[in-house]
Amino acid sequence: MPLRTTAMLSRLRRGPLRRGCDVAEAWLVIATALLMAVAAPAAGVAAANAVAGAAERQSQDRHGVAAVVTESPPVVIGADPTGGVGGRVHATVRWTAADGTSRTGETTVPAGLRAGDRTTAWLDGRGALLRDPVTGGEAMVESVAVGTVAAGGTCLLLLAAERAGGALLTRRRYALWEREWAEGDAQWGRRETGL
Template identity: 35%
Template sequence: MRAIRGLWRWRRNPLRRSTDLIEAWVALVTLVLIAVAAPLLGVVVGAAAQGALQRSVRQQQHDRHLVVATVVRRLGSAPVEPDPDTTSAHDTRSRVLADWTGPDGSHRHGPVLTTLKSPHKGDHFDVWTDPHGLITARPLDSTTATTHAVLAGFGAALLTAGLVDSARRLIVWRMVRRRYARWDQAWDRAGPDWGKAGTGS
C-alpha cells in the first residue's frame, strides 16, 4: 500500500524528482512480485518436490523389505540414531549381533540396531533390508514426503521474497548514494562563496 500511496503522492507533485518516481515504482513492483511471484514459485517448487519425493516413496517401498531378525547376542548400546525420521532424539537403540533371511532367500549375519530395550538371545525384531538382504533405513512414507515438499515450497517462496526485497533495497541504496553524491557536488559548487563579502549573502 505504501508503494501505491507513494506513486499517487508523486503523481503531480512539483517537488517530485525522477528518482522519487523510480523509487515508488520499484516498491510497487517489489510488492507485486512478493504477493504473486513468490507464492507461485513456492507452489511450483513444492509440486516438483512432491512429485520427486512420491516417486522416491514408491521406489523405496518397492525396494525395501521388512524381515524378521533373531538376536544372537548383545553388542552394546548406540545412542546416535541413524534414521531421524523414525524415532525421537531421546530413543536409545541397542546394538546386537543378529541373523536374518533376506527377501532373495540369502542368510545374513551381522551387527544391527534394534529398539528392543533389553535384547536377549533368541528375541525377534523387525529390520528393513534391500532386495539382497543388506540392512537399510526404513522407506520414506507418503506423509513425511508431503511434509518435506510443503517445507520446500514454503522455503522457496520465502527465499524469493527475500531476494526480491534485497534487490529493491540495493536499488534504493544506490539511488540514495547517487542522490547524495549530486548534493555534494552542488554544495561544492556553491560552498566557496559562503560568507564572502559581495556574494549577495
C-alpha cells in the same frame, strides 16, 4: 494507506520536486511487491512439489521384506516405545535378498525391539536397504517445510535486492542534490557579489 505506500505513490505524480530516481524507486518497490506476490509462492510450490515427487518415487520404488534385528539397538532416552513421535531407532537387521543370500544392514526400527525380534526392512528397487524410509506423513511435513523455506527465501532475496537498489538510488539522489546545491551556491554567490 500506510505512510510508505503513500510516499511511494506520491513519487509517481508530476511535480517540480520529482526526480527520475524518485520515480525509479517507486517502481522498484511496486515491482518487488508484485514479484513477491508471484515468485515467492511459485518457488514454494515448486520446491514442495520436488520434495513430494521424490518421496513419491521412493515410496513407489520400495518394498518391504521380513527382517530380524541382529543386535539390540541402544536405548534412546525419551523414545516412545508405543510407536509415537520419535519412536524409531537405528538398528542392524538381517534379511534374505531376492537371490537367496543373507544380508545385513542398518535401518530404523520401532523403539523397544531387541536382538532376535522380527520387523520389516524397506528395500529400494535395486534391493538396497533404505536406512531411513520416509512415511507419507513425514513426506508431507518435509514438503511443506521446504516449500515454506523456499518461499521465505525468495521473499528475503527480493527484499534484499530492493534494499540494495533503493540504496543505490538514494546515493544517486544525494549526488544530484549535491550538484544542484553547488550550482545554486555558484549562482547565489555571483548575485551577492554583483557579478
